[in-house]
Amino acid sequence: MTVSWQKVFSTLASERLREAYARAVLGEDVEAGSREFSKLVESELLLSDGSVNDAMFKDVLGAAAHARPQGVDRFFREGRLDGLPAGQADRLAVLEHLADRLFPAGQELDEPVVNLLVATLTRDIPTLRRAFVDSGFLLRNPDGTRYRRVSGG
Known part of the structure; x- marks a missing residue:
């Protein structure tokens, strides 16, 4: 017992x-x-x-005692991103996990919609949005108004 x-x-x-x-x-x-x-x-x-x-x-x-989070879960606190990992492999794993969770593959989204989705995870919307683009998970139109999810990073 x-x-x-x-x-x-x-x-x-x-x-x-x-x-x-x-x-x-x-x-x-x-x-x-x-x-x-x-x-x-x-x-x-x-x-x-x-x-x-x-x-x-x-x-x-x-x-x-609570079990220690494993994998990408260790970078979240209360459902929100605690910060992007410094290590490249961890960073890519977190970004891929989030991109799969937030953005439908191949569908174009307006920047305000992307911002709303990213805001569910962090207050630092521009940094996370840029990380998705820089890592190849989102493609940004040249004018910066629309984004499209791509598979892989």
Whole structure:
């Protein structure tokens, strides 16, 4: 059974249960009624023999830890681009991922539409738009008013 940090905190929110748990940690008699003792065991603060569950906090923290993002996901925070990667391979991977996600292949888009799409990812619209063009994911008309997605970079 994996216990959540919420269960631990809700158990320790009770002054009586906190005192009983503190006594157990100090090696004293727990002095808790059967109902209180059951709550301490259910929250995994105590083992069924009344001893302190030393592994519980480590288990709760491990369960709550978020996995580190992999691939292009590591360059995003809360769904927005955290910045273009410095490394060329990572930069191209991120731009290709975004171009595939944002721009329909072969379709021409007006600059305001491109700007709206890019704005969903970053506040620095000109830099990201230019990166798409410089890396070959978007072709810009000579007058700069229309863009077209191309495959590959």
